[in-house]
Amino acid sequence: MEPLHTETPLFESRPLSVLTGRSVWLKLDALQPPGSFKIRGIGHACQEYVRRGAGRLISSSGGNAGIAVAYAGRHLSVPVLIVVPETTSGLARALIRREGAEVIVHGDSWQEANELAESRVEESDVLVHPFDDPLVWRGHSTLIDEVAGSGVKPGAVVVSVGGGGLLCGLVEGMKRSGWADVPVIAVETEGADSLAQSVRAGHRVELPAITSLAITLGAKKICQRAFDCTRDHPLQSIVVSDRAAVSACQRFLADHRVVVEPACGASLAAVYDGAPELDDLESVLVVVCGGATTTLEQLAEWASASA
């Protein structure tokens, strides 16, 4: 079966390379049709679930994961139900509905929305997890296949981490491509730094609350496999401010004419602001992961609020 994601552009960013004095490669997954890399893993998982007989797909994500499930369901001709909390923006709800999915708005937080989603699961339904599923990791790993297939092997891979599904998939792809020696630079924002805190504590830490505006990175606890990746693959964890993430989104827009969200700006901030972890590297690959629910106006508002 054809995958639901597309092969995205990979190129060396002239502005970022000149700025930082090294080759900065960009993998532009913000240009996936549903707006983020999520369709790689979620698309793969949904295809597999439908092949195994799923009659309906359910999700409780109001962000890129929900959009990806809705997109996958439309392409696989199965109904989709997405339960989102009140806090989900009108734009995100509209994007999910435009994919033809049913949207139910319920509760003040993701927890409550997820509980309702769970209670709606009937016999042939599958509740799709946004990051803690080996099928999702498998799909995300195709990003590395594409880069390795183009003959590029960077000195490090810079990636944003929420629940850690993307990280798991990239590490899987890196091992398969003979990149076991290529370090991952895992970036989070302050207030969504569940990986950084877990690395420091030596075990998985659950954050009491998410206080970053990079809501897409807002998993209170990373999945176990992501924590294991910090031990069985070279990895450095860094944390940037919301302000740096938003500013990187604006600089990226000026440099490359693509709007991305702060979750993605976090990785870009590590490069724009010259994180010391990059100092000795001749080249890096940055996963430009997405930004479907962010608008120009929203970026400007965040920037003036944090100025």
Ligand SMILES: *Cc1c(COP(=O)(O)O)cnc(C)c1O
């Ligand atoms: C989901 C998402 C992330 C985080 O991915 P995880 O697999 O949860 O770590 C980062 N950036 C964007 C744009 C996302 O949609």
